[in-house]
Amino acid sequence: MTELSYRDAVRQALIDALNADERVFLMGEDVGSYGGCYAVSKGLLEEFGPERIRDTPLSESGFTGAGIGAALGGLRPIVEIMTVNFSLLALDQIMNNAATIRHMSGGQFNVPLVIRMATGAGRQLAAQHSHSLEGWYAHIPGIKVLAPATIDDAYGMLGAALADPDPVLIFENVMLYNRAGTRSDTTVDITSAAVRRAGKDITLITYGGSLWKTLEAAEVLASEGIDAEVIDLRVLRPLDDATILGSVANTRRAVIIDEGWRSGSLAAEISARIMESVFWELDAPVGRVCTAEVPIPYPKHLEDAALPQVPGIVAAAKATFGTTK
Amino acid sequence: MTVDEIKAAFLEALNRVAPEIDVNDLDPIEDLRDAFDLDSMDILNLTIELHDTLGADIPEADVRKLTTMASAIDYLEKLLG
Amino acid sequence: MPSLGADMEAGTLVEWLKAPGDTITRGDIIAVIETQKGAIEIEVFEDGELTALLVEPGMKVPVGTPIAVINGEPEPAAEASSAAPSSTEPSVEPSPVPVSRAPSKPDVRLARTQARISPAARRIAAEQGIDLTGMTGTGPEGAVISADVPSHAPTHSRGLDLVEMRKAIAAAMARSKREIPHYYLSHTIDLTHAQIWLEQTNAERRPAERLLMGALFLKASALAVAERPGFNGFYTEDRFQPSDAVHTGVAVSIRGGGLVSPALRDANILSLTDLMAKMRDLVNRARKGQLRSSELTDATVTISSLGERGVEQLYGVIYPPQVALIGFGAVIQKPMVIEGTVLPRSTVAITLAADHRVSDGQAGARLLNDINKLLQRPETL
Missing domain, CATH: 3.30.559.10 (Chloramphenicol acetyltransferase-like domain)
Known part of the structure; x- marks a missing residue:
């Protein structure tokens, strides 16, 4: 058990992966000399050399495609994309190539590619660097989408993703990099959601940067007599239906907290699954707390106002109760 | 009237007086008032029931003989002969 | 709903023993209500004609709530409700209080708000054969939720709790x-x-x-x-x-x-x-x-x-x-x-x-x- 930051955990995962398997290499914009735009790969160039820590041109489509080719050729590339906004330049590669080749080749070729990218708002980086588009990627069959929210997941998911024979996208919320904690030696899977707080009155479903706000909201609710269960999705595709629906069937109430926009969101998908499977267990309409449907504003107060926050989560949860609580 | 018929009639009467008690639990020599929390009103109702169903004319002085199932059946058998 | 003791706050109507149009005299028993002291027969204290029933069987209402009208003008809304007492369609369930509006304009939205029942409560009630009509809910916007469904059925039976x-x-x-x-x-x-x-x-x-x-x-x-x-x-x-x-x-x-x-x-x-x-x-x-x-x-x-x-x-x-x-x-x-x-x-x-x-x-x-x-x-x- 050592105290470290989320950033340290990802860096340690990279180091361990690079040491464990010589086929593994990291490439992306500014990952080498600059040390990564969020300083995750700081010092790796010195330790592993330019062959394995490769700075790329500003061409997301180009280097993501190179990563796909390297994976097809037998390597285990880790592609870092600065932010999810920029990943849209690589969307063609991700969706039309990485996600489809196993299917289109009749299973002859698989793409063991890992793409890491930063997501989320809160650092005043304005509308071109702050969005949460992981829900879009969770729409695409053929890839796995991960959202580590804890130190253990930040460390453990990278190794698990590299071991997966198919493309895996890892979304690291920018507000989590400085978050400190300890790492346990438990191995992590990339198939299940985790119950981060057990409760019996309502299920709060979230992931990534919103997990900690949701846990804080759960404590506020506890002080008002509402015992909330908090589910960290961890894996956005494929969703762990058993954990989500089992919890909601138990508590009969659900609120989904999603930093993405509400319309067509991951929150909408989860809400629909709840209706499909456990409608007859519900005691209240499903609630959602999402980001306001605006490009993320630059000013601090507007940025805060646009994002899911603790009071909004508490209010949404309480709205699912009538006079009983 | 056979002993079995008297017993059945007695249990039926008891059931009408206090439907919430389980007559299957009845210990034949236990005092009904203690076992089932019966009071004098219940015993009076039991006497009336036995009068109405068996035609047993139980004098007031003999009502105390109804306090256990064994003594009641014994008494009713002699009374109805 | 009469107060049957200083400690009584609400009562559940179990059944009506008289129907609108019946002539009633002082001392008649017109209804049975369920209270903490068991099922109680409700007597009337005046003579006249029962013109409207305002509370459906199974409905729990606070003490003081009008439950019927004697010698009153028939209320359109109340009349409509008593005309279809066995309706199982929730959207047309009557409100517990007669709505004094023109009968030509039934307020469907208002009626529906009185009948909100959560999916879970509906399923449990259906499984247990419980009629939730008129029940007061504790869920969001007063909806009847699973916790409001009596755990065992006898809301309509008479007896002691x-x-x-x-x-x-x-x-x-x-x-x-x-x-x-x-x-x-x-x-x-x-x-x-x-x-x-x-x-x-x-x-x-x-x-x-x-x-x-x-x-x-x-x-x-x-x-x-x-x-x-x-x-x-x-x-x-x-x-x-x-x-x-x-x-x-x-x-x-x-x-x-x-x-x-x-x-x-x-x-x-x-x-x-x-x-x-x-x-x-x-x-x-x-x-x-x-x-x-x-x-x-x-x-x-x-x-x-x-x-x-x-x-x-x-x-x-x-x-x-x-x-x-x-x-x-x-x-x-x-x-x-x-x-x-x-x-x-x-x-x-x-x-x-x-x-x-x-x-x-x-x-x-x-x-x-x-x-x-x-x-x-x-x-x-």
Whole structure:
């Protein structure tokens, strides 16, 4: 058990992966000399050399495609994309190539590619660097989408993703990099959601940067007599239906907290699954707390106002109760 | 009237007086008032029931003989002969 | 919804015994409601025509809520609801209060808000065969949710809920001890003569006409309080209102726990035989949970006896807003000095718990003496 930051955990995962398997290499914009735009790969160039820590041109489509080719050729590339906004330049590669080749080749070729990218708002980086588009990627069959929210997941998911024979996208919320904690030696899977707080009155479903706000909201609710269960999705595709629906069937109430926009969101998908499977267990309409449907504003107060926050989560949860609580 | 018929009639009467008690639990020599929390009103109702169903004319002085199932059946058998 | 005691907050309508258009007369039983003291039959206090029912069976409404209209103009909304009482379509369920709007414009949206039932509550109710019509919900926007569905079905059956009864007793007794400054007196009297008289009387009677000692206690107490109004009446709004009539509350214990003390009206006027018949009927109905509304509210003084269990004396807690409780212990053999000689006698301890705001110990002692004198001459009761 050592105290470290989320950033340290990802860096340690990279180091361990690079040491464990010589086929593994990291490439992306500014990952080498600059040390990564969020300083995750700081010092790796010195330790592993330019062959394995490769700075790329500003061409997301180009280097993501190179990563796909390297994976097809037998390597285990880790592609870092600065932010999810920029990943849209690589969307063609991700969706039309990485996600489809196993299917289109009749299973002859698989793409063991890992793409890491930063997501989320809160650092005043304005509308071109702050969005949460992981829900879009969770729409695409053929890839796995991960959202580590804890130190253990930040460390453990990278190794698990590299071991997966198919493309895996890892979304690291920018507000989590400085978050400190300890790492346990438990191995992590990339198939299940985790119950981060057990409760019996309502299920709060979230992931990534919103997990900690949701846990804080759960404590506020506890002080008002509402015992909330908090589910960290961890894996956005494929969703762990058993954990989500089992919890909601138990508590009969659900609120989904999603930093993405509400319309067509991951929150909408989860809400629909709840209706499909456990409608007859519900005691209240499903609630959602999402980001306001605006490009993320630059000013601090507007940025805060646009994002899911603790009071909004508490209010949404309480709205699912009538006079009983 | 056979002993079995008297017993059945007695249990039926008891059931009408206090439907919430389980007559299957009845210990034949236990005092009904203690076992089932019966009071004098219940015993009076039991006497009336036995009068109405068996035609047993139980004098007031003999009502105390109804306090256990064994003594009641014994008494009713002699009374109805 | 009538108040059937100071501790009652709401009642559930179980069934209507009269329909709109029926002619009713004072004393008719028009409905059955479920309260903490079991199912109670509701009597009316005026003559006329029942024109509208405002509350559906199964609906729980607070005390004071109108549940029916007598001699009123038929309300369109209420009429519509009574015309289709068995409707199972939730969107057309009536609101509990008649909506005074033009009948040509039914407010579907308003009607629907009264019938919100969560999916979970619907499923559970369907599985258990429970009708949720008109139930009050505790969910969002007043929706009926799973927690509101009774765990076992008998919302429409008549009977006793001992848990609810315990709550009612708790509320009434806590209020009594909080508000009423009780004082207590005890007097042990010779009951030998009354007992002999009772045995002789019963020896000649068929079982159904026999008397219990409890009937003598009730009659003697009723006669005594009729002459001493400080023990018979209600203490409300900071003053005592004596009652001319004597309606004795008869404390009836319920097997399995619980207590109810329904009123036996005009106990001081009834003959012993009539009194005994009424007492038997009252006790039997109380134990089945089939009392009438007036029986829960009319008692002006309570008579309690724990003698059946061998207890010598009982010190009662007054049932508010009454001001006295007369208790009788077990009839037991004790040595007594009669004209200089120690003799075995049947005795009973009579106790009085009385409200010191209304009476004093001196008056209470006289009351117990009066009861003693009456019991010494059972043939005059």
